[in-house]
Amino acid sequence: MSASEVTAARPGLPLAGLGRRAGWWVVRYGPAALVLAAFVLLWNWYAGVAPGEGRLLPTPAQVVTALGDDWNIIQPALLVTLGSAGRGLAYGAAVAAAFAVLAVAVPPLRRPIARQLTIVFCLPLAAIAPLLFLVLELPGPHVALAAISVVFPIYISLAQGLTARHEEWEDLRAVTGGGRGRYFCSVQIPASTRELLVAARIALPTAVLGTTLAEYFGGARGIGVLMINSLAQLNAPRAYALGIVITLVCALSFALVELVARALPWTEELTR
Amino acid sequence: MDHSLDIAVADVCKTFATAAGPVEALTDVSFTVPAGGFVSLVGPSGSGKSTLLRSLASLETPTSGTISLGGSTPRQRVRAHELGMAFQDSALLPWRSVQRNIAFAREMAGLPKDKEYVDELIELVGLRGFEKSRPAQLSGGMRQRVSIARALVTRPKLLLLDEPFGALDEMLREKLNLELQRIWMHEGITTVMVTHSVAEAVLLSDAIVVMSARPGRVVEIVDVPFARPRDAELLGSDEFFRLCARVSDVLRSAEASAAPGGGGADVGV
Amino acid sequence: MSQATTTGAAGTTTTGRVRRSRAGATGTARSQSDRPLRLLATELLAGIGPLLVLMLLWQVVYLTLPENQFLRGPLEAVEFAVSGENVGELAAALLSTFTMLLAGYLIAVLVALTLASVVTASAAMARAIMPLAVVLGVVPVIVITPVVIMLVGRGPATSITVCVMITFFSCFISIVSGMRSAARGIDDLAAVLGGSGWRRLVSVRLPSSVPGLISASKLALPASLSGVILTEYIATGEGIGTFINLARANYRYVDMWGGIFVVVLLSVLAYSLLGFLEVWLGDRYVVRRSSR
Incomplete structure (x- = not known):
C-alpha cells in the first residue's frame, strides 16, 4: 500500500488569543446568564401584573428591601432556630454515633440497624410533628425533629466510613503485628474523614430544615414561626426574604464544609 | 475491494x-x-x-x-x-441481549432487520451460544467481540x-x-x-x-x-x-x- | 427532608449497593432479577419488619410511662385504623393525600423526562437550563411550600404543585445524569450510524434514565409526602395532614395516633415498593463498566 508522508510544519492558525478566550466564556456561560436574567425579569414583570398588589408575589427589589428592613426581626429568630437546630444536631449525631459504634462492634447488627434507621428516614416528618408537640415541652419538638431528621444520614456515612475495609493496610497491620485497637484509631478513623465530611454536609442543613419544619407547627420564636405569621398576615416580601435566609443558611453550611474539606487535602474526592 | x-x-x-x-x-x-x-x-x-x-x-x-x-x-x-465504529468501552446497552445489542446498529441506521446476518456475525466473532446473554453476564473480551460484531452488522x-x-x-x-x-x-x-x-x-x-x-x-x-x-x-x-x-x-x-x-x-x- | 438529604442518601445507598454486587458473584444478581416476586417479598419484609420493631418499642414506652392523656398504644391505633368510628373519614383523607402525591409525581416525572431529553440533546440548552435547575433545586422543601401557597392559593392544585416542585428537581438531575452517563460511546455510535435524534432518545437515553429515576423517586418520597402533608396543614384543609391536626385539636387522640400509624405504614410500603423496583430494574438497566 502507498502511504504518503506529509509533515510540513506550519505555524499555528493566526489566533487572537484573548478574543478567542472571551468567545469561549460567552459560549460556555452566556446561555446560563441569559436564562437566569430572563428568570429574574420574568419574576419582576409577573410581580407587577399578578393579582393581589404584591401580597402574593413581591418584586425582587421588594424582597431585598424587606430583608434589610426586617433584619432586626429576622436575626433573633434565626439565632433561636439555629440554637434548636444545633442541639438537635448534637442529639441526632450522638444517637447515630452510638449506633455506628454498635455496628462496628457487632457486624451482624449492621444490616438490621440500617434497615431500622431507613424506616426513620421514611417517616413523613410533617405527620409526626404534631405528635411531638403533645409529648414534649417547647422547644423540645423543634430540637427533636432536627435530631430525627439527621440520624439516618449521619449513621449511614459513619457506618460506611468506620466499617470500610482497607485490605492492604489490614495486611500491613497483620504483618507488622500491630494491635487492632491501635489500627482502628490510627487508620480506620482518619480514613473515614471523607465520610464524616459527607455526613456534616448533609446533616447541617437538614437539622436547620427539621427545626424550621417543627416551627411551622407551633412555637413562640424562630424563623419558621415568623414564616407562618408572615403567611397569615399576607406579608409576602417578608415571607420571601425568610425563604432566602433559609436557603442561604443551607448554602453557607455547604460552603463551610467545603472549606474544611479543602483544608484536609486527602478528602479531595468529596467534591461529588 | x-x-x-x-x-x-x-x-x-x-x-x-x-x-x-x-x-x-x-x-x-x-x-x-x-x-x-x-x-x-x-x-x-x-x-x-x-x-x-x-x-x-x-x-x-x-x-x-x-x-x-x-x-x-x-x-x-x-x-x-x-460507517461502523467500536470503542474501548464496549458501550453495550445493558438491558439488551447480545443479539439485540448487535441488531441495535441496524435499528439506529434505520436499516431493515437482518436476523441471518446477525447470527452469521455472532458465529464470526465466536459467540455462538451467548445470543441471549446480557452484557453483565459476559467477560470483557466477549463484550468487545459483541461491540465489533455490532460495528460490522450494517455492512459498513x-x-x-x-x-x-x-x-x-x-x-x-x-x-x-x-x-x-x-x-x-x-x-x-x-x-x-x-x-x-x-x-x-x-x-x-x-x-x-x-x-x-x-x-x-x-x-x-x-x-x-x-x-x-x-x-x-x-x-x-x-x-x-x-x-x-x-x-x-x-x-x-x-x-x-x-x-x-x-x-x-x-x-x- | 431536604434535597440535600435526598442526594446525599442516594450517593451512599447506591455505592453500598454497587459494592455489594461487585463483591458477590454475578449469579446472585441474576437470580434476584429472575425471581421478582421473591425479591418483592424480601423488600416488603425489610420495610415491615423494622416497622414492627418500632411498634414494639412504642408498646413498651406506652406501658412503662405513667398514665398520659395524649398517649395511645399501638393496638388502639391499629384497632382504630381497622374499625374506628371515623375510619371512613380517615380513608377519604388518605385517598385525597395519596391522589395529590401520585398526580404530583406523574407530572414531575413527565416534565423532568421532557426537559432532560431537551437538555441531553443540545449542549447549548444544557448550558442554559442546568444552572437555573441547580439554583432552584437548592431551595429547601420547607421554603417551597410557603412560596407555592402564596403563588397558587389554597386549593388541591397547591398540594400537587408542592409535590411536583419537591420531586421534580431530584428526578431531573438523576435523569440527566442517567441519560448522559449510561453510554457516551453508544451515543457516538448512534451518531456515526446516522441515527435520528428521536431513535437515540427512545432506544438509548430513555431506558438509560430508568434506574436513576426510580432511585430519585424513592428518596424523594418522604420529602414529597411530608410536603403534601405540610401544605394540607397550612393551606388546603384537606387530606391526612388536616385529619391528624383536627384530631389533635379536638382531643380525639386515638384518631390522631391511628392516622399517623396508617400514613407511616403507607409511606413505608411505597418506599419498599420503589426499593424493589430499584433493585429489580437496576440489575437490568445499570451500565457496568467493562471489566479489565
Missing part, C-alpha cells in the same frame, strides 16, 4: 476552544489509505489520534483541511449509514476502531487481534484503528501513522511489509520485534521533539 472506501486526509487542522484559550489538537495532518487497507494511528496522549478518528466519523469537524471517504465527506457517508464500507482492545489484558488482546485480522480479511473493509500498543499496530496494519503531541501532527508513516495472514509465530520473530522497536524509536523521538510539558509516555510495546 470495490465495496470499500479509500481515504484521503489532506491538511487537516483542528483547534478546540477551552477556558485556557484555543488548543491545537491536529496540525496539517495528511495521509491516504487505499480501499480495503488497514491503518493504525499511534502516538502519545494528546497527539490527536482520537480526534482524527472522530473526524473520520464526522463526530468532530476539522477547522480546516479536507477528509475524503471514497470521494464524499464523512457526513455524507454517515447519512448513507456506511469503513470500519473505525478506537482502542478496541485497550482495556483487555495482553494475552486476550493478542488472541482478539488475530481474530480481528481474520474478520478483516474475510470482510475486506477499509479499517482505521487507534491504539496504544505498538505490537498490536504492527501485527494488524498495512501502515502505521505515528503522531506526536502538542500539536498533534504526523511524524512518519511506517509501512508494515509482513505477509498475511500473520500468526502467533510472527509475533515471536526477530523481524517483528525489529519493526516494533523501530516504531517505538519514532515515537520516542517524536516525544523528545514535542513541546515541553508534553504528554506522558503511555505507549507500550
